[in-house]
Amino acid sequence: MYAIVDERILVEEEETLEKLGYKVIKCPKTPLVNPAISSHPDIQLFKIDQKTFIVHNSMDVEFKNKLIAMNYELIESAASLSCDYPKDIFLNAYQTKEYFIHNIDFTDKNLLAHMKNKKLISVKQGYTKCSILPISDKALITNDPSIASTLEPLGFDILKLPYGDILLPGYSYGFIGGCGGLSPKGELLLFGELKSYAYHREIMDFLQKYDVKPISLSRGKLKDRGSIFFI
Numbered sequence: 001m002y003a004i005v006d007e008r009i010l011v012e013e014e015e016t017l018e019k020l021g022y023k024v025i026k027c028p029k030t031p032l033v034n035p036a037i038s039s040h041p042d043i044q045l046f047k048i049d050q051k052t053f054i055v056h057n058s059m060d061v062e063f064k065n066k067l068i069a070m071n072y073e074l075i076e077s078a079a080s081l082s083c084d085y086p087k088d089i090f091l092n093a094y095q096t097k098e099y100f101i102h103n104i105d106f107t108d109k110n111l112l113a114h115m116k117n118k119k120l121i122s123v124k125q126g127y128t129k130c131s132i133l134p135i136s137d138k139a140l141i142t143n144d145p146s147i148a149s150t151l152e153p154l155g156f157d158i159l160k161l162p163y164g165d166i167l168l169p170g171y172s173y174g175f176i177g178g179c180g181g182l183s184p185k186g187e188l189l190l191f192g193e194l195k196s197y198a199y200h201r202e203i204m205d206f207l208q209k210y211d212v213k214p215i216s217l218s219r220g221k222l223k224d225r226g227s228i229f230f231i
Contacts, residue, residue, distance in 0.1 A: 001184065002070075004229035007039045013191060013217040020189070020215070027226070028060040032081040033088045036170030040178065040226025042129040046091045046111055047229055048075070054111050056081045056091060070231070077108045091127035094177075096137045101151070102128045120212055123150050130175040134182045135210050137157075141203065143176050159206040165198040167223045174224025179230030181215070188214045192222035 003017050007026035014024050027041040031123040037043050053067060057076040064074055078092045084108040091104035093111065094165045100118035104127040112120075124146035125131050131143040139157040142148055161176065170176030180190040188207065193216045194200045209212060 002039045003189075004045075004231065006041065006225040009191070010218050012219070013210075015188045016215075016217045017189070020183075020187075022230070025063075030056070030058065030060070030081060032056075033083055034170065037088070037226065038167055040093050040104060040130075041043055041142060041229050042178070042227040043081070043088060044091065045229070046093060047231070048114050052114070054114070056106065056170065072074070072231075075110055078109045078110045083174060088128050089128075090126050090170075092129045094129045094132045094134075099154070101132075101147075116143055120178060121150060121154070125145050127175060130177045130224070132177045133179065135188070135207065135212055136182075139206075139210055141206065142183075157209075159202060161199045161202065165222070166219050167192075174222075178224035178226050179222045182212070184227075184230055186212055188212050189217055189228060190222060191215060191217055191225045192220055193218075194222070196221050 001022055002025050003022040004027055007028055007059040017024050027039050028199055029038040030044060045053050046060060047053055052073045054075045054077060057080055057173045067074060074228060082086055090106055090108040092108060097145055098119055099117040099121050100124060101121045106126055125144045131142050131144040131147055133230055138155060141159045143161055143163045148158045150156055163171045166174035166179060194203060194214045
């Protein structure tokens with residue numbers, strides 16, 4: 001199994017992923033967006049299904065070739081990345097078995113074309129995937145009030161936490177969704193130690209409800225490196 005991650009991950013984080021049985025694929029930097037998020041996977045690509053990715057239309061060729069060699073179909077975005085919001089968020093969406101969740105006004109049209117089998121849910125937060133840390137198909141952790149208020153009436157179990165106490169150099173704080181990802185094994189892999197987070201007890205109680213085990217990939221504070229994609 002593979003994990004697509006920010007190319008700037010620590011050696012410790014890469015080694016821990018490998019010990020857990022994942023081969024690491026590093027998402028390269030793009031000069032088109034803010035340097036703080038320039039190699040975040042959830043800015044540059046979106047996993048449509050088990051065989052298909054959509055990537056931004058200036059994606060690094062070597063990276064694309066790696067995925068093609070693994071028999072993935074790649075679709076290029078219609079929109080082009082830029083530092084100016086909302087031109088950096090058109091692939092930063094989240095999906096469940098039933099729903100596609102994003103600020104739909106700004107979703108790439110080529111991505112939307114492949115979501116016709118989903119119920120489209122629009123939220124105000126354009127950095128949707130950055131703002132969602134999934135725990136199960138209908139349970140998640142978020143810092144964003146608009147995501148929580150939109151999804152709770154649909155039956156989602158949501159732990160809403162305040163912003164802050166997550167490292168993202170260049171910004172005052174990072175987003176909870178960028179701190180890691182839920183693995184196919186049902187483990188929550190995190191860039192940093194959960195015990196160092198101000199709201200770790202709330203998260204631990206929430207994880208226990210779903211029998212999800214947190215695993216720290218590195219020591220120290222939680223860090224926003226963009227979501228991990230497992231393939």
